[in-house]
Amino acid sequence: MAPPQSIVHSDAMAAADHPAQPALEPPAEDAYRLLVDSVIDYAIFMLDPTGRVISWNAGAERIKGYSAEDIIGKHFSTFYPPEDLDARKPWYELEVAAEVGRFEDEGWRLRKDGSRFWANVIITALFEKSGRLRGFAKVTRDMTERMRAEEALRASEERFRLLVQGVIDYAIFMLDPTGRVISWNAGAERIKGYSAEEIVGEHFSTFYPPEDLVARKPWRELEVAAEVGRFEDEGWRLRKDGSRFWANVIITALTDAAGRLRGFAKVTRDMTEHRRVERTLTEQRRLVGHLVEAQELERRRIAWDVHDDSIQSMVAVGMRLQLLANRLPEQDAAVVRQLDEAVRASIGRLRNLVFRLRPPELDRHSLAQALDHYLTDLAGPRGMTYRLRHALDQEPPVESAITIFRICQEALVNVRKHARASAVEVSLTSVDGGTLVEVADNGIGVGAHVDTDAGVPADRPATDHFGMIEMRERAETAGGWWSVGRGPDGGTAVRFWIPDSPGGEP
Ligand SMILES: Nc1ncnc2c1ncn2[C@@H]1O[C@H](COP(=O)(O)OP(=O)(O)OP(=O)(O)O)[C@@H](O)[C@H]1O
Ligand SMILES: [Mg+2]
Incomplete structure (x- = not known):
């Protein structure tokens, strides 16, 4: 002035x-x-x-x-x-x-x-x-203006301070440039167990387990934050009672207008529960993976047994019956031929069973042929038109092919059971180191009575319907994703992606 x-x-x-x-x-x-x-x-x-x-x-x-x-x-x-x-x-x-x-x-x-x-x-x-x-x-x-502005600033700082202090999901506190705690919020008290009076003035290395202290981790973290402005880490930290929690930590350097280091803001989140849930989920996926694998092995074994043993024996029975029929007088031969017919019909049904247990095409590395075979069996007798489009750069590995086949199988059974569709189309495309699949029908659509997010009907107990859940489980266990929605022709479209190598990322 x-x-x-x-x-x-x-x-x-x-x-x-x-x-x-x-x-x-x-x-x-x-x-x-x-x-x-x-x-x-x-x-x-x-x-x-x-x-x-x-x-x-x-x-x-x-x-x-x-x-x-x-x-x-x-x-x-x-x-x-x-x-x-x-x-x-x-x-x-x-x-x-x-x-x-x-x-x-x-x-x-x-x-x-x-x-x-x-x-x-x-x-x-x-x-x-x-x-x-x-x-x-x-x-x-x-x-007046300046006073109002200052007052507004004060009020906003006060509000901000109250906000930070009231947050209980995150520990938000400040350190002086040497790492001593200078402020403490409700979240910090909740997560770490110290009250403000107990901890303000103490060095933040108190929160680190002995092995980190030996490695001088707290000090290194401040150094990095001071140098590049920010440091993020996940790891074990100690509560006041000595118990450990898995923390996500972000340290931000606070500098004044002249660029001098004034201290650090530290935001810590307790991720123990999150980590536990994630681990449980991973473990569950692993178990489901084993189960599915074991189930597939068993199906293949039964399919081969039925094919090599039961079907072969019945074929032999059929041939004998024919020979017998040729040698018998006509009135007896008619009965034997009827028996032969019954045997042939059983062989047809057994072949079908073998196919459903384990399409032999899959073991001959042709997913498209297996699907084509399945579509013919499913759609043909019902007068439903079907189309299979495939633009595969290469044949997916047999595990991925089985997963894809099983999901298509359930999606197509659903089309047959629920869609009232006149046409269905299956498409396979190589995308991002995996296979993108769409099964789309032109039927009544799934949206009306299904909560698409959960993949289960909204109006019926989910426990009765496992198809959707199983499709998703299979896709996710294989490291891919699965979704259901409206198709291009107004019906239902099931879309999913399965990586070529399990655990691969899209
Ligand atoms: N293509 C479709 N068109 C119309 N509705 C469908 C279609 N696919 C599924 N739905 C609806 O979604 C529901 C859930 O399907 P989901 O496969 O989970 O169970 P489900 O087929 O009824 O029984 P499950 O598969 O356990 O034998 C079905 O009951 C049906 O109402
Ligand atoms: Mg179903």
């Missing part, structure tokens, strides 16, 4: 008597007057020794609302709110200024219209050379 003393000083009052000054001399008295008069950011005016206004500038008019005619001759206490008048503040201020030369204050003042503004006020006593009090210069600045 411009020091008012340099603009208005005691000599100024008598300056009108001075002769005109040559160029480069200090500006003439009327130049000062012009300057003061035209300043609009500050109210600059003079009071006589009793406090009556004797001059008034543009800034005073703007800030206080009075014109010079309105106010000259009036006592400056007009500008003070009633409570200040009761306390005789205006007179007290002049007394102090007269005694020590100057008085500075911040407070509420009144405008002409009665509204208040927050003023910064400096009153300077003006003395004649003889030492007699001539009056006072008063410079007032309207600080």
Whole structure:
């Protein structure tokens, strides 16, 4: 703020008597007057020794609302709110200024219209050379905006502080540049078990297990954060009671405007439960994987047994029956031929069973052929048109092919059982190191009665329907994904992706 003393000083009052000054001399008295008069950011005016206004500038008019005619001759206490008048503040201020030369204050003042503004006020006593009090210069600045801004900032900081303190899911606290705790929130207390009184002032290495201390991990973390601005880590930390929790930790360096390190903000999240759930899930997937694998092995063994043993024996029985029929008289031969027919029909059904247990095409590395075979069996007899499109760069490995086949099998059974469709299309595409599959029908659609997110019907207990759950389980166990939604022709579309190598990422 411009020091008012340099603009208005005691000599100024008598300056009108001075002769005109040559160029480069200090500006003439009327130049000062012009300057003061035209300043609009500050109210600059003079009071006589009793406090009556004797001059008034543009800034005073703007800030206080009075014109010079309105106010000259009036006592400056007009500008003070009633409570200040009761306390005789205006007179007290002049007394102090007269005694020590100057008085500075911040407070509420009144405008002409009665509204208040927050003023910064400096009153300077003006003395004649003889030492007699001539009056006072008063410079007032309207600080309302700034005060409001500061107050808003304070309020927002306060709100933010309360917010941080109230958060209980995250430990949020600050460290000084050496790593000592300087603030602590409710989440920190909940997660780590220390109250603020117990921990503020302690070094944050307290939270690290001995093996990390030996490796000087806490200090290294601060070094990295100070250097690159941020450090993130997951690992074991200690609670007050010595128990361990699995923490996700982010340390952020806090620097001031000049770039100096002021400390660190540390946000810690307790991930113990999350980690446990994740591990359980991984373990479950592993078990499901084993089960599915064992089931497939068993199916293949049964399929081969039925094929190599039961079917072969029945084929042999059939041939004998034919030979027998040829040798018997006609009336007996008809009965034997009927027996032969029955045997053939059984062989057909057994072949079908073998196929469903383990399509032999899969072991001959042709997923497309296996699916084509299956589609023919399923759609053909029902007059449903079907199409198989495949754009495979290479044949998926046999484990992936089996998974794909099994999911298609369930999706297609669903089409047959539920869709009331006249057409179905299966497409296979090589994408991202895996196979993307879509089974789409033009039937009634699954959306109406199925919560597609969970993959189970919304209106029936999920426990009755395992198809969707099983499809998803199989896909996820194989490291892929599965979804069901609306198809391009309005029916249902089951889409899934199976990586070529289990555990592969899309
Ligand atoms: N292609 C489809 N078109 C129309 N509705 C379908 C289709 N596929 C599934 N649905 C609906 O979704 C439900 C759930 O399917 P899901 O395969 O889980 O069970 P399900 O076929 O009824 O029984 P499960 O498969 O256990 O023998 C079905 O009951 C059916 O209402
Ligand atoms: Mg089903």
